[in-house]
Amino acid sequence: MAKNSASFTCQNCGAVYNRWQGKCESCGEWNSIAEEGAVATGPGRAGRKGRVFALEPLTGETHDSPRLASGVPELDRVTGGGFVRGSVLLMAGDPGIGKSTLLIQAAAALARAGHRCLYISGEEAVAQVRLRADRLGLTDAAVELASETSVEDIIATASQGKTPRLIIIDSIQTMWTDAVESAPGTVTQVRGAAQALIRFAKRSGAAVILVGHVTKDGQIAGPRVVEHMVDAVLSFEGEGSHQFRILRAVKNRFGPTDEIGVFEMTGSGLREVPNPSELFLSERDLGSPGTVVFAGIEGTRPLLVEIQALVAPTSLGTPRRSVVGWDSSRLSMVLAVLEAHCGVKLGGHDVYLNVAGGLRIQEPAADLAAAAALVSSLAGASLPAEAVYFGEVSLSGAIRPVAQTPARLKEAAKLGFTRAFAPEGRGEAAGDSGLTLSAIGNLTDLVADIAASGRRAKGPRIARQDG
Numbered sequence: 001m002a003k004n005s006a007s008f009t010c011q012n013c014g015a016v017y018n019r020w021q022g023k024c025e026s027c028g029e030w031n032s033i034a035e036e037g038a039v040a041t042g043p044g045r046a047g048r049k050g051r052v053f054a055l056e057p058l059t060g061e062t063h064d065s066p067r068l069a070s071g072v073p074e075l076d077r078v079t080g081g082g083f084v085r086g087s088v089l090l091m092a093g094d095p096g097i098g099k100s101t102l103l104i105q106a107a108a109a110l111a112r113a114g115h116r117c118l119y120i121s122g123e124e125a126v127a128q129v130r131l132r133a134d135r136l137g138l139t140d141a142a143v144e145l146a147s148e149t150s151v152e153d154i155i156a157t158a159s160q161g162k163t164p165r166l167i168i169i170d171s172i173q174t175m176w177t178d179a180v181e182s183a184p185g186t187v188t189q190v191r192g193a194a195q196a197l198i199r200f201a202k203r204s205g206a207a208v209i210l211v212g213h214v215t216k217d218g219q220i221a222g223p224r225v226v227e228h229m230v231d232a233v234l235s236f237e238g239e240g241s242h243q244f245r246i247l248r249a250v251k252n253r254f255g256p257t258d259e260i261g262v263f264e265m266t267g268s269g270l271r272e273v274p275n276p277s278e279l280f281l282s283e284r285d286l287g288s289p290g291t292v293v294f295a296g297i298e299g300t301r302p303l304l305v306e307i308q309a310l311v312a313p314t315s316l317g318t319p320r321r322s323v324v325g326w327d328s329s330r331l332s333m334v335l336a337v338l339e340a341h342c343g344v345k346l347g348g349h350d351v352y353l354n355v356a357g358g359l360r361i362q363e364p365a366a367d368l369a370a371a372a373a374l375v376s377s378l379a380g381a382s383l384p385a386e387a388v389y390f391g392e393v394s395l396s397g398a399i400r401p402v403a404q405t406p407a408r409l410k411e412a413a414k415l416g417f418t419r420a421f422a423p424e425g426r427g428e429a430a431g432d433s434g435l436t437l438s439a440i441g442n443l444t445d446l447v448a449d450i451a452a453s454g455r456r457a458k459g460p461r462i463a464r465q466d467g
């Protein structure tokens with residue numbers, strides 16, 4: 001029986017079908033299935049007997065200094081202390097977010113430290129990469145450039161001479177390998193090219209960074225298909241309208257996954273932001289109703305960020321709930337607790353919640369701050385400008401203690417805040433941070449407090465002294 005060598009692969013998720021269809025059943029994407037040739041097995045492979053290899057114990061020699069600090073501290077923070085030898089890292093992000101900029105900066109810093117770095121661009125000509133380097137003031141660094149797309153050629157070149165410490169492949173979607181017959185950019189090609197590069201990294205000890213564009217339509221195979229093959233996946237995020245860029249580890253075999261690196265896109269490249277709290281608070285709308293400062297933790301680093309809420313009467317049958325930078329199901333939960341336990345009726349109001357600066361908050365500790373912002377907006381009462389808020393709201397309305405209270409308080413004190421509304425700690429005192437801690441046991445207390453100050457403010461309006 002003749003074996004059918006062609007298969008149909010979804011370019012979005014990589015699911016394989018044996019006939020074409022309009023919609024991928026696995027990811028639900030339309031028009032994403034394309035015909036692809038099977039992976040070549042290579043001549044003489046069939047029927048080969050397995051080779052016996054040596055098994056090793058857990059104890060044994062490891063490489064000395066397996067990590068290579070990049071010279072960009074915010075990047076090292078996210079990778080967990082630098083690039084690991086022989087590891088492969090995927091840098092994923094929207095087109096135009098600044099992946100190439102960040103990586104040429106890292107490559108230049110490493111080259112200046114005397115390491116051999118290769119920057120292979122499959123998207124831009126060498127002149128274009130040079131132009132960017134010139135703009136960033138990096139032309140003196142000895143980064144070795146090339147504009148190439150053949151994985152075999154790249155590996156042959158990299159194998160010559162001293163083994164490079166870092167190889168940047170920009171981007172994996174433009175690479176192709178002879179071992180696979182389908183067109184460049186297809187799932188099979190991206191997978192085949194990534195596999196070849198990963199094998200090379202393991203064999204040579206060079207650290208390899210693959211750039212991957214995140215695409216919404218199924219035209220180019222997304223970086224998803226290589227996520228499981230690489231050692232670490234870093235996601236470079238940012239709101240188009242903001243200058244801030246956040247680097248986050250999505251997967252990391254050699255380090256933490258909760259650290260973030262904060263950068264600012266400037267006219268001369270990406271600038272590191274070592275103290276992000278100052279940045280996320282710099283545009284603070286002091287003393288207007290609906291704004292609150294949340295004392296959060298990202299990884300090991302405390303981060304103060306402003307949360308804004310707008311609660312306005314709705315003109316629609318179903319009121320809108322819109323949230324940017326936070327989890328919408330957490331917002332629904334906080335709204336439900338406010339309605340059920342605190343008598344705050346929001347059924348006739350649209351609710352908008354926004355985290356300033358384009359940051360995405362993931363911890364539940366933001367519940368209390370979000371609730372304070374919502375009630376403050378509804379009551380038209382501004383919250384004390386010198387206070388920070390944090391705490392997790394439980395379904396009963398009780399405020400639960402959260403981790404790392406002292407670090408949050410210390411950061412708040414450092415930035416000039418004098419009060420904190422927080423749950424009663426688990427024996428962790430406010431310590432020597434110098435902040436007045438207003439312990440909140442239940443969401444009802446907070447709502448009553450804000451409502452009372454709202455009524456006072458609605459009397460003769462007194463000009464507030466902020467700052």
Ligand code: TYD
Pocket residue numbers: 093094095096097098099100101102132135136265266267268269270
């Ligand atoms: P780039 O690194 O090319 O993005 P990616 O590789 O992720 O597609 O960066 C593209 C954007 O960054 C581009 O819109 C211009 C902007 N940019 C600056 O604002 N300043 C700079 O110094 C550089 C090099 C780029």
Ligand code: MG
Pocket residue numbers: 099100101123170
């Ligand atoms: Mg690029």
